C-alpha cells in the first residue's frame with residue numbers, strides 16, 4: 001500500500017477497498033462520482049452513471065434491492081467530503097418505485113439537504129435514461145471521530 005510522508009496510510013488509501021467505490025477491491029462496484037453544486041441551494045451534489053450486470057441481479061432482469069441501497073448509501077456518503085466531514089450512515093430509508101433494470105445506463109444522484117450539528121441529512125435518487133424516477137432514499141449521516149477508522153486492516157488481523 002502506498003504511504004504518505006509519515007508512513008501512515010491516508011484516509012483515501014484506507015478506503016481503497018470500499019465495496020462501492022474502492023479501486024483496490026476486485027469484487028467492488030468501482031463507482032465514480034462527479035461532484036458539483038446544486039443550482040438552487042448551492043449544496044454539494046454528486047452524480048454517477050451505473051450499468052450493472054447479472055452479478056447484481058435480484059428479480060430476473062433487475063438490480064437487487066440491497067445493491068440499490070448500497071448505491072444510495074455510497075452516493076450520499078460522497079457528500080461528506082465536500083462538507084469537510086468524516087461521517088457514517090446512521091439511518092437510511094429507501095423507496096423502490098419501479099424495478100431498476102440491469103444492462104442499462106442509470107443515473108445515480110445525491111444531494112446534501114441540511115445539517116444539524118453532527119447530523120447530516122442527505123437525499124438520493126436513481127433515474128433511468130428516460131428520466132423516470134426508479135428509486136429514492138433519504139439518509140442521516142453522523143460526523144465521527146477519525147480515530148474510529150482503523151489504520152491497519154490486514155487479512156491476518158481480520159482472521160482470514
Ligand SMILES: CCCCC/C=C\C/C=C\C/C=C\C/C=C\CCCC(=O)SCCNC(=O)CCNC(=O)[C@H](O)C(C)(C)COP(=O)(O)OP(=O)(O)OC[C@H]1O[C@@H](n2cnc3c(N)ncnc32)[C@H](O)[C@@H]1OP(=O)(O)O
Pocket residue numbers: 011012014015018021073074077078086087088089090091119140142144149
Ligand atoms: C465512513 C467513514 C469512511 C472513512 C473513509 C475515509 C475517506 C473517505 C474517502 C473515500 C471513501 C468514502 C466513503 C466510503 C465509506 C463508507 C461507505 C458509506 C458509508 C457507510 O456505509 S458507513 C457503514 C454503516 N454505518 C455504520 O456502521 C454506523 C454504525 N453506527 C455508529 O457507529 C454510531 O451510531 C455513530 C458513531 C454513527 C453515532 O453514534 P453516537 O452514539 O455518537 O450517536 P447516536 O447513534 O446516538 O445518534 C446520533 C444522533 O442521530 C439521531 N438519530 C438517530 N436516528 C435518527 C433518525 N432516524 N432520525 C433522526 N435522528 C436520528 C440521534 O437521536 C442522535 O441525535 P442527538 O445527538 O441530537 O441526540
